[in-house]
Amino acid sequence: xxxxxxxxxxxxxxxxxxxxxxxxxxxxxxxxxxxxxxxxxxxxxxxxxxxxxxxxxxxxxxxxxxxxxxxxxxxxxxxxxxxxxxxxxxxxxxxxxxxxxxxxxxxxxxxxxxxxxxxxxxxxxxxxxxxxxxxxxxxxxxxxxxxxxxxxxxxxxxxxxxxxxxxxxxxxxxxxxxxxxxxxxxxxxxxxxxxxxxxxxxxxxxxxxxxxxxxxxxxxxxxxxxxxxxxxxxxxxxxxxxxxxxxxxxxxxxxxxxxxxxxxxxxxxxxxxxxxxxxxxxxxxxx
Amino acid sequence: xxxxxxxxxxxxxxxxxxxxxxxxxxxxxxxxxxxxxxxxxxxxxxxxxxxxxxxxxxxxxxxxxxxxxxxxxxxxxxxxxxxxxxxxxxxxxxxxxxxxxxxxxxxxxxxxxxxxxxxxxxxxxxxxxxxxxxxxxxxxxxxxxxxxxxxxxxxxxxxxxxxxxxxxxxxxxxxxxxxxxxxxxxxxxxxxxxxxxxxxxxxxxxxxxxxxxxxxxxxxxxxxxxxxxxxxxxxxxxxxxxxxxxxxxxxxxxxxxxxxxxxxxxxxxxxxxxxxxxxxxxxxxx
Numbered sequence: 001x002x003x004x005x006x007x008x009x010x011x012x013x014x015x016x017x018x019x020x021x022x023x024x025x026x027x028x029x030x031x032x033x034x035x036x037x038x039x040x041x042x043x044x045x046x047x048x049x050x051x052x053x054x055x056x057x058x059x060x061x062x063x064x065x066x067x068x069x070x071x072x073x074x075x076x077x078x079x080x081x082x083x084x085x086x087x088x089x090x091x092x093x094x095x096x097x098x099x100x101x102x103x104x105x106x107x108x109x110x111x112x113x114x115x116x117x118x119x120x121x122x123x124x125x126x127x128x129x130x131x132x133x134x135x136x137x138x139x140x141x142x143x144x145x146x147x148x149x150x151x152x153x154x155x156x157x158x159x160x161x162x163x164x165x166x167x168x169x170x171x172x173x174x175x176x177x178x179x180x181x182x183x184x185x186x187x188x189x190x191x192x193x194x195x196x197x198x199x200x201x202x203x204x205x206x207x208x209x210x211x212x213x214x215x216x217x218x219x220x221x222x223x224x225x226x227x228x229x230x231x232x233x234x235x236x237x238x239x240x241x242x243x244x245x246x247x248x249x250x251x252x253x254x255x256x257x258x259x260x261x262x263x264x265x266x267x268x269x270x271x272x273x274x275x276x277x278x279x280x281x282x283x284x285x286x287x
Numbered sequence: 288x289x290x291x292x293x294x295x296x297x298x299x300x301x302x303x304x305x306x307x308x309x310x311x312x313x314x315x316x317x318x319x320x321x322x323x324x325x326x327x328x329x330x331x332x333x334x335x336x337x338x339x340x341x342x343x344x345x346x347x348x349x350x351x352x353x354x355x356x357x358x359x360x361x362x363x364x365x366x367x368x369x370x371x372x373x374x375x376x377x378x379x380x381x382x383x384x385x386x387x388x389x390x391x392x393x394x395x396x397x398x399x400x401x402x403x404x405x406x407x408x409x410x411x412x413x414x415x416x417x418x419x420x421x422x423x424x425x426x427x428x429x430x431x432x433x434x435x436x437x438x439x440x441x442x443x444x445x446x447x448x449x450x451x452x453x454x455x456x457x458x459x460x461x462x463x464x465x466x467x468x469x470x471x472x473x474x475x476x477x478x479x480x481x482x483x484x485x486x487x488x489x490x491x492x493x494x495x496x497x498x499x500x501x502x503x504x505x506x507x508x509x510x511x512x513x514x515x516x517x518x519x520x521x522x523x524x525x526x527x528x529x530x531x532x533x534x535x536x537x538x539x540x541x542x543x544x545x546x547x548x549x550x551x552x553x554x555x556x557x558x559x560x561x562x563x564x565x566x567x568x569x570x571x572x573x
Contacts, residue, residue: 031380033387078562084379085321086562089513093555096507104548214506218391225384258399261502265395271388275381276371 005131007243009203012135012142013196014220014239018227019149020192021220024076026229026284027158028185029165031084033217034075034091037098038190040212042068042197044102044109047118047207057121057202065194072190073183095214102209114208121202134203141199145192150232152188161185162230215264222267225274228284237283242267288421290543297539299428301532302435303490308512308519308527309442310486316522317459317479320369321379323386326505327393328484332357332491333500334397337406346410350492354485361484364389365477390506398502405499413496427496438489439528445482446524455479459522507551511535514558520568530569 017039024032042064049060078090102109109115121128121137128134152158160181163171172178201207210216219242227238246263254262274281307329314322332353339349368389372382413427446452458465458472465472494508512527515534519526534557538550545553561568 025380029380031383078559085315086517086566088321088323088383089510089517089558090562092506092510093514093551093558096510096551097555100548100551104546214503215391218387221384221387257402261395261398261403264391265399268388268391268395271391272368272385275377275385275388276368276375279375279377279381 002131005135006203007247009131009134009138010200011240011243012138013199013203014223014243015142015236016145016192016196016199017220018223018235018239019145019232020189020196022224022229022231022235023149023161023185023189023192025221026224026234027153027161027165028182030076030182030186031088032076032091033088033214033221034095034098035189035193035220036212036214036216037095038068038072038075038193039197039200039216039220040098040102040207040209041071042194043201043207043212044115044197045194046198047115047201048108050119050202051115051117057123057198061195061198064198065191068194068197069187069190072186072193076182076186092214095217099209099213102212109209112209114206115201116206118201118205118207120205121199128202138199138203141195145195146232146236148188149235153232157181157184218264218271219267222271224281224284226270226281228281230285231283233283234281238281241282242270290540292422293539293542294536295422295424296428297536298532299424299432300494300539301535302439302528303431303494304508304512304515304535305528305531306435306438306442306490307487307508308515308531309439309524310483311509311512312516312521312524312527313442313446313455313483313486314480315516317455318365318369318476321383321386322480322483323383323509324364324389324393325483325487326509327390328357328361328505329487329491329508330397330500330502330505331360331393332488333495334401334406334502336488336492337401337408337495337500341409346412350489353492354488357484357488357491358481362477362481365480369480370473370476394502394505401500401502403502405501406495407499408496410496425497427493430496431490431493434489434493438486439524442486443524451478510551511554514554514561518557518561518565518568520570523568523570526568526570 017035020038021032021035024030024035045064045067046060049055049063050057055063075091075094078087103112105111121134123137128137160171160176163176164178164181168178200211223238223242224234226241227236228234245266249259249263311322311325314320314325335353335356336349339352340346344352368385369382372385413425413430415426417424417426417429446456454470455475455478458470458475462472465475511534512531515531516527518534519528519530534554537557538553541550541553
């Protein structure tokens with residue numbers, strides 16, 4: 001049962017990340033390959049606060065979310081100045097830089113060995129020890145995230161964001177603030193990423209750079225490409241499907257030495273196949 | 288003396304990276320595809336050459352065989368993937384996602400077949416050292432310098448002098464017009480990616496002679512090369528090459544003050560500076 005619970009918990013955490021990535025890539029059309037970096041920053045901040053005992057869980061989660069908002073806005077800002085392909089370089093660079101920081105800044109991140117023994121989350125004096133309690137927490141978090149996404153999408157703000165992707169010039173000509181809308185979308189995506197990071201760190205109680213590298217960013221992208229860009233359903237379906245994949249692979253006898261490579265290989269194949277045959281994903285709109 | 292040695296190492300690696308930048312610029316300026324999978328082809332070239340060498344093929348022949356295989360793979364990617372996507376009216380974002388998918392596939396096939404650990408070339412000659420005063424250059428570095436420069440000059444001459452080179456430049460400068468002439472842009476795109484894949488194979492084989500092979504080792508060189516291309520000005524091969532050398536030299540010199548793990552930060556810093564002050568690049572044509 002715990003096995004199923006932990007799959008659900010991780011999938012729900014990735015739903016938050018899927019929403020974050022979908023908001024930027026799907027809706028605003030900013031090709032970001034650095035969402036895993038934001039996720040990682042959130043995870044490390046919460047882990048550091050809890051390990052040092054400086055702040056309880058909720059305040060450290062809020063700090064992580066605030067830092068990730070700031071970070072994601074800073075990361076996305078270049079997209080206002082540099083268009084299209086140049087931003088790919090920016091976001092690739094930020095992801096590699098973040099991986100370098102996670103791996104080499106041993107003081108804050110434990111380096112390549114990671115940070116073990118992160119204390120479990122505590123809410124209002126009540127410590128979450130059982131897996132099912134975490135499931136409740138992440139379900140609430142994911143549900144709030146989805147609600148937030150849904151509300152944003154049906155508000156005028158959501159239409160504005162979609163309009164920016166279709167035709168930025170027209171939006172600017174209609175005297176709508178493109179800059180402000182992009183910054184706000186990036187901020188929201190950052191908050192999702194930071195909260196997901198905090199939940200991830202406390203649930204696993206161990207984090208290391210391999211969860212937040214370029215491959216993780218590619219996984220996030222695969223999730224929304226497979227699930228479907230720009231829709232709530234797509235952002236939920238993608239994480240659930242793609243996290244089931246490693247479990248399915250475990251049933252097939254693949255030597256453990258190549259299991260990681262095999263998984264990433266399948267993500268790559270999925271990206272190509274969906275780009276060719278179903279660019280809108282399973283439950284999405286056309287990218 | 289350390290300074291001079293670092294400068295020298297920077298120039299050698301910079302020339303190799305310059306070839307990566309030039310090959311990427313060739314693809315990008317013609318097809319306008321941000322061909323991320325190029326990093327995979329760079330890595331694959333090295334591994335194929337390694338396989339040949341360990342099976343007793345002489346090193347130069349191994350390089351040529353790897354170049355041939357990469358040419359075919361590059362042409363296949365264009366003909367079977369990018370061209371199809373274009374026919375289906377895929378947006379730029381979708382093409383980029385597909386290219387990223389190809390990169391993931393190539394890297395992980397390599398990791399599954401060869402193991403994700405670092406592999407060293409068995410070529411004994413490469414470790415030999417030439418010393419001038421207290422400066423040292425390995426034979427591998429000398430080969431890298433010479434062959435990279437030759438490859439760069441060859442690409443320049445090819446683009447200027449040959450009929451195919453002129454045809455490529457014509458398509459690059461006006462794909463719309465090229466469509467109604469007999470230049471056949473679609474076929475030209477296949478040639479372009481094929482040629483660029485062969486060219487990128489050269490540093491892909493030479494650099495690992497010294498540093499070893501890693502399945503995921505292609506991304507950072509490609510990122511640095513694209514930064515050099517953008518900083519040099521898209522469309523200017525010489526600009527891309529010179530900026531590559533400059534960036535790598537700068538990176539190497541920065542080792543005096545900053546540990547090597549952070550060199551990606553240096554590269555990225557250069558990019559941000561360019562984006563802020565000269566987003567069109569140094570040698571951009573008008």
